Amino acid sequence: MDSVMNQTERQTSSVMPMFIVGTLFFIFGFVTWLNGSLIPFLQIACELTHMEAYLVTMAFYISYTVMALPMSVILRRTGYRKGMMLGLLIMALGSLIFIPAAEARMFSVFLVALFVLGTGLTILQTASNPYIVHIGPHETAAVRISIMGLMNKGAGIVAPLVFTAFILSDMSQFTEAHLATLDPAHKLAELEALSSRLVMPYMIMAGMLLVLAALVHFSPLPEIETEKNEAEGETSSIRQHPNLILGVIALFFYVGVEVIAGDTIGLFGKEMGVTNFGQLTSYTMAFMVSAYIVGMFVIPRWIKQETALVISAVLGLILSVMVMVGSGESYAVWNAMFAWTGVPAIPNVVLFVALLGFANALVWPAIWPMALAGLGSLTSTGSALLIMAISGGAIFPFLYGAIADVSGNSQSAYWIMIPCYLFILFYALKGHKLKSWGR
Incomplete structure (x- = not known):
């Protein structure tokens, strides 16, 4: 009887952590799959070739390799809950870097912003994936992972629609044919106006990430023990x-x-x-x-x-x-x-x-x-x-x-x-x- 009650209490106590971590999975799905809309946008705004445009994915995803080990070291020191909060703060910083990048229409600064966003996501993923396994019964871990996957991919449906509604509306004046008819000064003004469309959305995103970081900080998320380092011989x-x-x-x-x-x-x-x-x-x-x-x-x-x-x-x-x-x-x-x-x-x-x-x-x-x-x-x-x-x-x-x-x-x-x-x-x-x- 006691074991049944303990199991029920454990399932109940995992509801709030599931909700919070599910929100995190939605957030990093949203940020990740925003790149699909960002690539053609930046190709127009920054006048890029195909290869240059796909530096967007290069800068974003390479952070997982470059920063994975450093972030895991930080995570062992901070714990999972503080690690999630740190990841959100780093992502907020990356969102804020988009503002000067958009104002100056500098592709190199956009790439720095994407790398910082990817770095925040690296620690967030490293912390949240094992966390979702440990916050409930082991036998239902696969169900929790599947739910998180749906949150992540569901965000991939929403992100391009939001980006299109707020950024890509009324794009007729930015076609290659139209831009080719403009003199250099007018063309520059048009492209700067297009780039500046990113300022407000990324400012809002930074604010939302900061609010979510505060929510994680003050939430009742239980801390879980991190695994001990493996022996050198085993590694x-x-x-x-x-x-x-x-x-x-x-x-x-x-x-x-x-x-x-x-x-x-x-x-x-x-x-x-x-x-x-x-x-x-x-x-x-x-x-x-x-x-x-x-x-x-x-x-x-x-x-x-x-x-x-x-x-x-x-x-x-x-x-x-x-x-x-x-x-x-x-x-x-x-x-x-x-x-x-x-x-x-x-x-x-x-x-x-x-x-x-x-x-x-x-x-x-x-x-x-x-x-x-x-x-x-x-x-x-x-x-x-x-x-x-x-x-x-x-x-x-x-x-x-x-x-x-x-x-x-x-x-x-x-x-x-x-x-x-x-x-x-x-x-x-x-x-x-x-x-x-x-x-």
């Missing part, structure tokens, strides 16, 4: 687990294709003549959310997570090919499948990029348990390596932009996703089963 043996090493590589490729699908679609749609190009990341995120919900019902009830990963990789390969050969003028697929939604239609080729969100959704939750299987006391080190694999989001969109610039064809540049999905398929079929490098 060095991490290389003896091929399922982890290959899992890190697979996750590196996965985050690369996930960010390509979410963050390049806006600029690609703009080139394909889509008028609501600033909202296109929402399409990708909507498909991700739908796949996430499907996965919650079918895994492991009807299909194993290994099977889900195989399906995801194969679907990613098929859609990658369809993106490269699809039509930028036909709307037939959208009209046949999604006209009933009333959502603005997009060309087939752009829709195929958005559908990659459906293919990608189940990869992250499938790779993690496979990669960490059998690690024992090395689990926290393995988790840190997997977090660092998020840097794939920095590398692959930038490479995509470079290929698009060199080839002059952004559609064919999507071939870069094919080797990524092939490695994920290898990991799903064989890589995660390897117990040693010899077999």
Whole structure:
């Protein structure tokens, strides 16, 4: 009887922490998937090439690799709750740096702001992911993680819509054709006016982050014990687990294709003549959310997570090919499948990029348990390596932009996703089963 009461009390006591941490997941989902709309905006405002525009993702995601270990050291000293508050404060600082960047229309300062935002998110993710596991019963941890994932991807639907409503409204005077007709002085004035649109939204975002930091500080969030440092000898043996090493590589490729699908679609749609190009990341995120919900019902009830990963990789390969050969003028697929939604239609080729969100959704939750299987006391080190694999989001969109610039064809540049999905398929079929490098 007492054990039942204790379990009930524990579930009740986790409701408020779940709400607060869920809000954090929404916030860093919102900030992360805002990049998809920010890339085409900054390309216009700062007159950037493809490759330069994708430095947005480079600056943002590379912070996960550069700052992951320093932030973990800070986290061990501050604890999880104070670490979350610190992450929010750093994100607020990054938002404030957007203000002088927008006023001066300096792309380099925008990149600094994005790096600082990514740094805040690094410590926030490092603190909140294990926190959500420990604040409730172990047997329901997967449910809590799934809820947090839905909050994160749901924010990816909202962010581009908000950005479009407040920033990208009335963009007709900023088309390349119109700007080309202006003399240098008038063109500069137009672009400065466009850049200044970012000032108020990011000022509001900074204020909201500061309020949330105060909420975390004064909230009843319980502190949880941080794990002890692993022995040096144990850490060095991490290389003896091929399922982890290959899992890190697979996750590196996965985050690369996930960010390509979410963050390049806006600029690609703009080139394909889509008028609501600033909202296109929402399409990708909507498909991700739908796949996430499907996965919650079918895994492991009807299909194993290994099977889900195989399906995801194969679907990613098929859609990658369809993106490269699809039509930028036909709307037939959208009209046949999604006209009933009333959502603005997009060309087939752009829709195929958005559908990659459906293919990608189940990869992250499938790779993690496979990669960490059998690690024992090395689990926290393995988790840190997997977090660092998020840097794939920095590398692959930038490479995509470079290929698009060199080839002059952004559609064919999507071939870069094919080797990524092939490695994920290898990991799903064989890589995660390897117990040693010899077999």
